[in-house]
Amino acid sequence: MTYAITQVAFIVGTALFIFALHWMSDPKTARRGVYAGVAAMLVAVVVTWVQPGIIHHGWIVVAIALGVAVGWPLSRVPLTAVPQRTALSHAFGGLAAGLVGTAKYYLWLNEGPENLTAFRMTAIIAEIILGYLTFTGSLMAAGKLQEIKWIPQRPVTYPMQNVTNLGLFLVALVLGVWLILNPTAPLAGSLFPVIIGMALLFGILLIIPIGGADMPTVISILNSYAGLSAVAMGFVLDNKLLITAGALDGSSGLILSIIMCKAMNRSFTNVLFGAFGQVKATKTSGEQKVYKAESPDGAAQILEQANLVVVIPGYGMAVAQAQHKVRELYDQLKKRDITVKFAIHPVAGRMPGHMNVLLAEADIPYTDLVEMDEINPDMPQCDVALVIGANDVVNPAARYDKGSPIYGMPIIAADKARTVFAIKRSKNPGFAGIDNELYFSDRTWMLFGDAKAVVGELVKQLSGGSGMH
Amino acid sequence: MSAPKIGRLAAPIFLALLMAGATVELAGSPPAPVSGAGTTESAHAQPPLDYWSMVFVFMLATFIGIGVIRRVSRLLHTPLMSLTNAISAIAVVGSIIVTGSDYPPLIRFLGGVALFASMTNIVSGFLITDRMLKMFKSDGRGRR
Numbered sequence: 065m066t067y068a069i070t071q072v073a074f075i076v077g078t079a080l081f082i083f084a085l086h087w088m089s090d091p092k093t094a095r096r097g098v099y100a101g102v103a104a105m106l107v108a109v110v111v112t113w114v115q116p117g118i119i120h121h122g123w124i125v126v127a128i129a130l131g132v133a134v135g136w137p138l139s140r141v142p143l144t145a146v147p148q149r150t151a152l153s154h155a156f157g158g159l160a161a162g163l164v165g166t167a168k169y170y171l172w173l174n175e176g177p178e179n180l181t182a183f184r185m186t187a188i189i190a191e192i193i194l195g196y197l198t199f200t201g202s203l204m205a206a207g208k209l210q211e212i213k214w215i216p217q218r219p220v221t222y223p224m225q226n227v228t229n230l231g232l233f234l235v236a237l238v239l240g241v242w243l244i245l246n247p248t249a250p251l252a253g254s255l256f257p258v259i260i261g262m263a264l265l266f267g268i269l270l271i272i273p274i275g276g277a278d279m280p281t282v283i284s285i286l287n288s289y290a291g292l293s294a295v296a297m298g299f300v301l302d303n304k305l306l307i308t309a310g311a312l313d314g315s316s317g318l319i320l321s322i323i324m325c326k327a328m329n330r331s332f333t334n335v336l337f338g339a340f341g342q343v344k345a346t347k348t349s350g351e352q353k354v355y356k357a358e359s360p361d362g363a364a365q366i367l368e369q370a371n372l373v374v375v376i377p378g379y380g381m382a383v384a385q386a387q388h389k390v391r392e393l394y395d396q397l398k399k400r401d402i403t404v405k406f407a408i409h410p411v412a413g414r415m416p417g418h419m420n421v422l423l424a425e426a427d428i429p430y431t432d433l434v435e436m437d438e439i440n441p442d443m444p445q446c447d448v449a450l451v452i453g454a455n456d457v458v459n460p461a462a463r464y465d466k467g468s469p470i471y472g473m474p475i476i477a478a479d480k481a482r483t484v485f486a487i488k489r490s491k492n493p494g495f496a497g498i499d500n501e502l503y504f505s506d507r508t509w510m511l512f513g514d515a516k517a518v519v520g521e522l523v524k525q526l527s528g529g530s531g532m533h
Numbered sequence: 534m535s536a537p538k539i540g541r542l543a544a545p546i547f548l549a550l551l552m553a554g555a556t557v558e559l560a561g562s563p564p565a566p567v568s569g570a571g572t573t574e575s576a577h578a579q580p581p582l583d584y585w586s587m588v589f590v591f592m593l594a595t596f597i598g599i600g601v602i603r604r605v606s607r608l609l610h611t612p613l614m615s616l617t618n619a620i621s622a623i624a625v626v627g628s629i630i631v632t633g634s635d636y637p638p639l640i641r642f643l644g645g646v647a648l649f650a651s652m653t654n655i656v657s658g659f660l661i662t663d664r665m666l667k668m669f670k671s672d673g674r675g676r677r
Contacts, residue, residue: 077623078594081620081623082597082601084616084620085598085601085602085605085613085616085617085620086601086604088605088606088609088612088613088616089601089604089605089606090606091606091608091609091666091669091671092671094606094609094612094666094669095663095666095667097616098616098659098662098663098666101616101619101620101659101662102659104620105619105620105622105623105625105655105659108623108625108626109625109626109629112625112626112629112630113629113633115630117630117633117634117635118629118630118633118634119633119634119635120632120633120634120635120641121633123632123633123641123642123644123645123648124629124632124633124645124648126645127628127632127645127646127648127649127652128648128649128652130649130652131648131649131650131651131652131653131655131656132652132656134649134653134657135652135653135654135655135656135657135658135660136656136657136660138653138656138657138661139656139657139658139660139661139664140664141661143665146611146615146661146665149615149657149661150611150614150615150618153615153618153622153653153654153657153658154618156622156650156651156653156654157618157621157622157624157650157651157654159646159647159650160622160624160625160627160628160647160648160650160651160654161624161647163628163643163644163646163647163650164624164627164628164631164643164644164647166643167631167636167640167641167643167644167647168631170639170640171631171636171637171640174637183584186550186553190550283614284614287614287617287618290618290621291617291621293624294621294623294624295591297624297627298587298591298627299587299591300627301626301627301630302587303626303627304587304590305623305626306623306624306626306627307587307590307591307594308590308594309620309621309623310621310623310624311591311594311595311597311598312594312597312598312601312602312617312620312621313598313617313618313620313621314595314598314621315595315596315598315599315602316598316602316613316614316617317614317617318599319599319602319603320610320613320614323610408607410607415610415611415614416610416611416613416614417607417608417609417610417611417612417613417614418611420607420608420609420610420611420669421611421612421665421668424608424665424668424669424670425665425668427668427670429670429671429672430608430669430670430671431671431672433608435607
């Protein structure tokens with residue numbers, strides 16, 4: 065009886081999770097998706113908790129209370145910190161899977177070795193390797209995103225790096241297979257922690273060579289791994305709800321990482337083993353190139369004359385927290401009946417969809433946020449392209465310069481616009497460590513300074529100086 | 534290009550491994566123990582384990598996931614990730630079982646830490662997703 069009720073509850077939970085993701089297809093219905101997810105989770109927790117086998121409640125209450133106490137502040141972080149929070153929660157997900165796998169293994173090793181069947185052992189090994197490597201890998205990623213001092217931001221590489229990593233992974237795998245075949249051998253109990261240690265180490269080594277611009281892809285991959293480790297837990301515990309929910313998470317991470325890779329014209333292998341940013345094959349041409357700087361005053365005058373303004377935001381906008389000033393600029397331009405669109409590159413920012421969330425925070429209607437592929441055909445009609453803290457995603461070198469590390473990456477065609485204003489904090493090149501041709505174009509004018517300050521200055525010019533010239 | 538694409542192939546490799554595990558299971562080891570054991574597992578002991586149906590469920594759920602997530606609006610990829618994050622914290626189910634069952638304290642402690650970690654993800658994942666989704670408006674303050 066209890067069994068039947070549990071199964072029905074899990075089926076309902078699975079259906080609700082699928083609906084939750086289905087409703088995410090449109091911003092109008094998306095919040096319903098959250099409620100469906102919460103409902104499913106409540107059902108799952110309650111049904112599990114009331115099982116007759118659950119007889120100790122004290123620790124459950126304490127752990128849940130602590131989880132809520134830590135989880136709540138984590139949900140209040142500023143939106144610029146969302147990538148870190150996401151990475152951190154992948155770490156928690158991986159840790160949970162790893163710990164449950166470890167607990168179950170030792171439990172069965174001591175109290176019921178006949179439970180350690182080949183199938184279960186396979187699932188346990190998969191669970192702990194995926195779980196623990198996701199744990200340390202995601203912690204590293206979160207540290208890099210948070211710019212913690214002792215974690216290097218730039219990719220760290222050393223000779224034979226890929227060989228070392230791959231070798232380590234293979235050794236762990238071989239040990240794992242041996243353990244699957246001999247789960248109760250005298251050595252097994254002490255071999256298990258060795259595999260855990262290797263998985264932990266592998267997670268760190270995997271993320272060390274990966275730099276800032278690849279973060280969206282890496283976060284997506286870790287998302288996928290966290291999901292797969294939950295699936296493995298489902299196999300270990302014979303729980304189909306875990307399998308379905310984990311598989312949904314796994315496929316989400318998979319799709320996002322494929323989208324990210326396509327948006328950078330790179331393969332998975334290349335992201336994981338390529339160490340972006342190390343390939344500085346740029347040839348410094350003899351002639352000295354010069355920027356043309358413009359004042360906010362002049363830029364404001366040109367903006368006023370425009371019919372179509374396309375704003376191209378990048379990570380720089382997030383760093384400067386400029387989104388609210390951008391909203392004011394949007395308002396000023398709209399007041400003059402100027403069409404304003406935001407061109408969003410899939411990898412702008414530090415995680416998939418990062419720019420959309422920041423601009424939505426600033427109350428910019430999502431109907432004015434346009435994807436790269438949709439905006440590019442309109443760029444020749446664009447009077448002013450305003451680049452705010454974006455760099456590589458507008459670099460025309462991606463189209464023709466075969467020596468460039470970003471060659472082949474689809475870009476937003478800012479260079480097709482009649483006038484380009486680029487707001488840039490300094491004259492340093494972007495993440496790929498290469499000069500941006502766009503900045504030296506005849507049509508481009510640079511506005512140097514902090515994005516927030518410069519946009520604020522533009523707003524001031526537009527609001528104060530209207531009709532004075 | 535012989536470099537293994539571990540990343541993208543993780544799911545298929547995983548599936549293959551499990552199938553291999555199930556096959557070894559059926560072919561090699563003696564038939565499932567009928568007697569004695571499983572006192573600690575009484576809650577789950579009803580029907581015999583069916584490995585193949587679990588693998589089936591995994592495969593189908595992955596395809597459903599891919600189908601549904603393909604259609605998620607690109608605007609919402611950040612909330613999508615925090616939502617799936619919260620969903621994969623379904624690991625809470627396993628954590629509760631390990632924490633609350635009649636197991637040795639050390640085992641239950643591991644479960645408790647896992648429960649804490651999953652609960653953190655559930656709370657922060659759903660709350661921040663909702664917080665972000667609230668911000669997406671089709672026209673700012675009733676103006677176009």
